[in-house]
Amino acid sequence: MSEETGGLRARGIVMAFGGNVALNGVDIDLPAGTWTGLIGPNGSGKTTLLNVLSGVYRPSAGTVELAGRSVDGARAGRLARAGIVRTFQHPQLAESLTIRENMLLGVDLRRRRTGAEGIDEEVAELLDVFGCAKYEGYLPAQAPYGIRKAVELARAVVADPVVLLLDEPAAGLSKDERAELVASLRWVRDRKPDLAVCLIEHDVRLVAAVCPAIQVLNFGKVLAVGSATEVLTTPAVQEAYLGRSGRHLEREGSSS
Ligand SMILES: Nc1ncnc2c1ncn2[C@@H]1O[C@H](COP(=O)(O)OP(=O)(O)OP(=O)(O)O)[C@@H](O)[C@H]1O
Ligand SMILES: [Mg+2]
Structure with a gap:
């Protein structure tokens, strides 16, 4: 079996929607x-891959291991309790609960997995780190979009995941909010040194600012994988993703 790296490992993932093969052996x-x-470009299969890794979709073929153990067939709830926690391209918050109560959902997930107690201080700390503290008593709909995105991320972090899967955390954020997001993500990176993270993002500079490794998807296949510098200077990547001229390294997020 695989060399044990403690995180998540997927092999040969195929996901077909009818005749549309969104992932073809990833x-x-x-x-x-x-x-x-x-x-990867729009429609290349990034979100679909996250959906497979988090148990939202069951793949047509392929295997997924968490810390060396197969989790094939496990649904999203079980995987979350096993420590695979994600955010969505469009933030998914409990709309009838306040932002603080949404954070407590993350706390509850953590308690169920680890039995941890006394993490209320961490809720306050994370609300502060992610710039949401003054909105804690608000309903999500009463908060700006950037705050909703930040709360979803803070809630995922307070769950103390083993694997954190982030789908376009910067989409729809202003330049200033993106800079704050990078600072918050670096805080998480420093605070949680064992965490495995997969970060989907169109803003390549943001990705490179927090991710030493990059994987590129194109038409449902892996186009490149390696260090950020290696991958971003690969001609095939520049052609497929960054545009023919290869000068759009700062390409902004998609609207989808
Ligand atoms: N539930 C679904 N049913 C049918 N087709 C789907 C479904 N989800 C994704 N697809 C298709 O799979 C392909 C990959 O979509 P996916 O959303 O994974 O792309 P993406 O890389 O996340 O794109 P974007 O950057 O626009 O978010 C697309 O052709 C899409 O239409
Ligand atoms: Mg997507």
Whole structure:
């Protein structure tokens, strides 16, 4: 079996929707303590891969292991309790609960997995780190979009995941909010040294600012994988993703 890296490892993932093969034999390694950026053009299969890794979709073929153990067939709830926690391209918060109560959902997930107590201080700390403290008593709908995105991320972090899967955390954020997001993500990276992260993002500079490793998808296949510098200077990546001229390294997020 595989060399044990403590994180998530997927092999040969195929995901077909009728005749549309969204993922066609994708491998990905998310070792403990490593932040991997997942990039690729619109429709290349990034969100679909996250949906497979988090148990939202059951793949047509392929295997997924968490810390060396198969989790094939496990649904999203079980995987979350096993420590695979994610955010969505469009933030998914409990709309009838306040922002603080949303954070407590993350706390509850953590308690169920680890039995940890006394983490209320961490809720306050994370609300502060993610710039949401003054909104803690608000309903999500009463908070700006950037705050909703930040709360979803803070809630995922307070759950103390083993593997954290982030789908476009910067989409829809202003330049200033993006800078704050990078600072918050670096705080998480420093605070949680064993965490395995997969970060989907179109803003390649943001990805490179927090992810030493990058994997590129194109038409449902892995186009490149390696260090940020290696991958971003690969001609095939520049052509497929960054545009023919290869000068759009700062390409902003998609609207989807
Ligand atoms: N539930 C679904 N049913 C049918 N087709 C789907 C479904 N989810 C994704 N697809 C298809 O799979 C392909 C990959 O979509 P996916 O959302 O994974 O792309 P993406 O890389 O996340 O794109 P974006 O950057 O726009 O978010 C697309 O052709 C999409 O239409
Ligand atoms: Mg997507």
